[in-house]
Amino acid sequence: MNPELSTAAPADLNLYLFVAAVLFVSGIVCMATKRNGIGVLMGVELVLNGANLNFIAFGRFTKLGIDGHVLSLFVIVLAAAEAAIALAIALNFYNNHLSIDVDRADSLSG
Amino acid sequence: MNWLAQQLDNLAWMAHGGAVYVFAAMAIVCALAVVFTHNVVRMAFWLILCLAATAGLFFSLNADFVGAAQLLIYVGGTLVLLIFGVMLTASGPFLQMRTKPGEMVLGGVVGLALLGLLLSSALAVRWGERSPVLASEVVGAGFNPVAEGNTTRELGLKFLGASSRDLKTGRGELSAGYLLPFEIVSVHLLVVLIGAAYLARTKRRKQPADSSGDSRSAALSA
Numbered sequence: 001m002n003p004e005l006s007t008a009a010p011a012d013l014n015l016y017l018f019v020a021a022v023l024f025v026s027g028i029v030c031m032a033t034k035r036n037g038i039g040v041l042m043g044v045e046l047v048l049n050g051a052n053l054n055f056i057a058f059g060r061f062t063k064l065g066i067d068g069h070v071l072s073l074f075v076i077v078l079a080a081a082e083a084a085i086a087l088a089i090a091l092n093f094y095n096n097h098l099s100i101d102v103d104r105a106d107s108l109s110g
Numbered sequence: 111m112n113w114l115a116q117q118l119d120n121l122a123w124m125a126h127g128g129a130v131y132v133f134a135a136m137a138i139v140c141a142l143a144v145v146f147t148h149n150v151v152r153m154a155f156w157l158i159l160c161l162a163a164t165a166g167l168f169f170s171l172n173a174d175f176v177g178a179a180q181l182l183i184y185v186g187g188t189l190v191l192l193i194f195g196v197m198l199t200a201s202g203p204f205l206q207m208r209t210k211p212g213e214m215v216l217g218g219v220v221g222l223a224l225l226g227l228l229l230s231s232a233l234a235v236r237w238g239e240r241s242p243v244l245a246s247e248v249v250g251a252g253f254n255p256v257a258e259g260n261t262t263r264e265l266g267l268k269f270l271g272a273s274s275r276d277l278k279t280g281r282g283e284l285s286a287g288y289l290l291p292f293e294i295v296s297v298h299l300l301v302v303l304i305g306a307a308y309l310a311r312t313k314r315r316k317q318p319a320d321s322s323g324d325s326r327s328a329a330l331s332a
Binding site for chain 1: 131134137138142143144145150153154157160161164167168171172173175176179182183184187188192194195196198199200207209210213214217218220221222224225228229232233260264265268269280288291295298299302303305306307309310323
């Protein structure tokens, strides 16, 4: 690979920021509007992916460097842990309510 | 022969640049499809495509280890977990829980406002002027993933509390690594494993208080 090509970026940082912002907002809207509990979890995954993309992009284009990769690895691992716990809670919810509709979870409302 | 290799390099670099836009468009389209699909199984499918496209973007940013981890852990692990959740909680084969149109409009308005805020603040900074300078500083600082090929060794050293920059200079002092967070995360994963197994174990199903729900009778008869 040519040395002048290897230092040039294939795309601007703005492209990655744009994609990450769209992923983040899609996840927020998904969390806010879905009535299915599993759908809410998928929104959380989208939000975490948008944040991850920002970490990696800033690690590539700024002095963050390899630390951005480390942080995104932590995010991936914690997202897997969060999905496991949240799915266990969803299964418990389904066992108690016989539905996964989060609007049914109104036992604590007065 | 040298000219041919150079042309092949240029062609590969152009394909690289095009693949970035393909992956970006794929990630955006699939993320929007997750939001606007009502069927949970199709949502999971679009989410798989979106996460795979994000992994492609990671590869385009020279983050090979993180991209592989994204494919292995997210697409291979977390999504399978989510699909198991869909299967274990579906009351009917074509269960759809529609959101009210008013709530959808409200969520869309809030989402568009948030998107405008994020984009206007992120794109207001002139990254184009700063990024060449910063990239050259990064290359000079010892982080040169294109030339070194991969980031796996660098990541392993970081997790151990060192970096190849420290090892190259040989000053005997190491920068702050990520050994303690790594250990905390590993213990956290063990706790999560035990907690998930405790929470999800089968219990006696409680009878519903009222039978007004449409999906409850189907689930009870099943």
